Amino acid sequence: MKTTTTTKTRNVREVTLDILLQIEKNQAYSNLLLNSAIKHHQVSSIDVGLLTEIVYGTIQRKLTLDYYLSPYLKNPGKIEDWVVILLRMTLYQMHYLTRVPDRAAIFEAVEVAKKRGHKGIASMVNGVLRSVQRAGIRPIDCKDDMEQLSIETSFPLWLVKRWVGQYGLEETRQLCEATLQHPISSARVNRSIHSVDEVLKKLADEDIIAQRGELSVDSVTIDKGNFIHTTAYQEGFLTIQDESSMLVTRALGIKENEVILDSCAAPGGKTTHIAELLQNTGKVVAVDLHEHKVKLINEQVARLNLSNVETLVMDSRKLLDHFKKETFDRILVDAPCSGLGVIRRKPDLKYQKNEKDIKALASIQSTILESVVPLLKKGGTLVYSTCTMDKEENDEVVERFLESHPSFERDRELIERLPNKIRGNAIYKDGQIQILPHHFGTDGFFIACLRKRV
Incomplete structure (x- = not known):
């Protein structure tokens, strides 16, 4: 007789702990792990909201929570990772979730500790959480403004210092605080x-x-x-799609019957937007390095019933081997980037990136731009965009490109193709805009529009 096995439904806190531990140890992506865990552990629809809130909230507030816990952990280096994470996620519930009573959160934590560890660990978890409950949350008090902001908004200090250098303290404060808010579903x-x-x-x-x-x-x-x-x-x-991302395709200034290249196209949001704006005329060529990602583009194209999209699995840096020079009327380079503009949706990113990553990405971005330039017709438009907020990946990439390509100029008509709200709210200069999360409650995005001289 053939037997079937079913996945045992587990307590939502146990599932939460497993997800957070995998993110901490393996730098796994929170959104992918969350979706997988919900299916694998058969999390009920009633508990999905709580699971999602605790996972994302604990990650978002990680440094702040550790600051609150630190007086009660005598030898944190000797405490197992899962115990620290259990304390962290329970304190998040106690401090930030009004609908979860402290006694319920503490009880659940102790029960998980008993299952996963032993009575000694359960006693320690209970003691720490009861001590925090009795004493209350201590105010954050740092001598340095940037360290204070780092702890208050749970951003690594190196990143706070970097952005303060680029945007100033107050703009950085607003930026960081905005990323702690729930993203708008659009x-x-x-x-x-x-x-x-x-x-x-x-x-x-x-x-x-x-x-x-x-x-x-x-x-x-x-x-x-x-x-x-x-x-x-x-x-x-x-x-x-996020609203700020929708502006990228509008920046191209698309006209019917044009042939347009989306050089870093997956998962296809901008590709399909281009196709829609072409009104079923012309063609958009969507390129991505990975076959499984191109499959995602094709799925979106089919769902939207679009007939003017051609997909291609290829490294964008080698497109000149596949297409003749001056093939395209417009080119979009939505470049691979650090993704720091979407931290609201992927909070784990802020702990996984470092300055070396940013420098390496900036080099890749410049290389892609260099590679696609010969494919653009004279008089054509090139849009460079990223979903990040770091100037090394944005402003500096564009500046270097213009310095080495005198045949290109900034398209100062960009502002006319974008919503009136952009004026005076986003950071605009000479054919480029930087949208920060607090400007419109959207993802952070950079868009630069360049024109190839005739």
């Missing part, structure tokens, strides 16, 4: 076949409370419900 309407109002009505018919986005003309934002489970999504009415 989607791009396929306006080549449906208006925003039509999509809003269709969503309302499915009990989704949504409204027009505040930044992009192509966007809707959700107040209640989930886009993914709607027929509007399944039938290609919309695509999940």
Whole structure:
């Protein structure tokens, strides 16, 4: 007889601890681990929200939580990693989640400690958490402003110092504080076949409370419900995308019948936006190095019923071997980057990156730009974008490119293709904008528009 096995449903705190431990030890991505764990451990729909909140919240506030715990841990270096994480995630519930009573959070932590360790560890966990409960949360008091900001917003000190040098203390404070807020759930309407109002009505018919986005003309934002489970999504009415990301494609200034290159295209959000703006004319060539990522692009193209997308598995730095010079009217280089602009959605990134990573990425970004330049027609437009906020990956890459390519100039008409709200709110200069998370409540994004002289 054939037997079947089922995955045992586990306590939500145990699953949370496993996820956080994997992120800490293996630098695994929180969003991927979370989705996998929910399926694997059969987490109930009731508990999914709590699991998600504790996982992301504990990561977001890691340095702050460690500061609060430090007076109660005499020899932290001798405490096993899982115990520290258990204390951290429990304190997060006690301090930041009003709907979880302290006694319930502490009880659950002690029970997990008993299962995973022994009575001694359970007693220590109980003692530390009870001590914090009795004494209350101590105020953060650092002599140095940047160290204070680092602990308050749980950003590594090296990154705070770096951004203070680039943006100043107050702008950096607002930037860091904004990343601690929940991200806005937004989607791009396929306006080549449906208006925003039509999509809003269709969503309302499915009990989704949504409204027009505040930044992009192509966007809707959700107040209640989930886009993914709607027929509007399944039938290609919309695509999940952050509003600041939607501005990248608008920056290209697309006209019908053009041939456009998206040189770093996966997972396909900007590729499909380009195709929609072409109104089923012309062609967009979407390139990515990895076959499994190109598959994701093709899936989106099929869902949206687009007929003007050609995908290609290739290193963008070798495209000149595949295409003739001056093949494309417009080129988008949405370059691989540190991703620091999406920390709200992927909080683990801020602990995994370092200054060497940023320098290495800046070199790759410059190389990609150099490689695709010959493919652009005279008079054509090149848009360089990243979902990060570091000037070494953004401003400095563009400056170096312009210095070595006198045939290019900044496209000062960029501002005319973007929403009026950009003026006076984002950081704009000479054909480029830097959007920081606190400007519009979106992801951080950099967009530079360059034109090849005729």
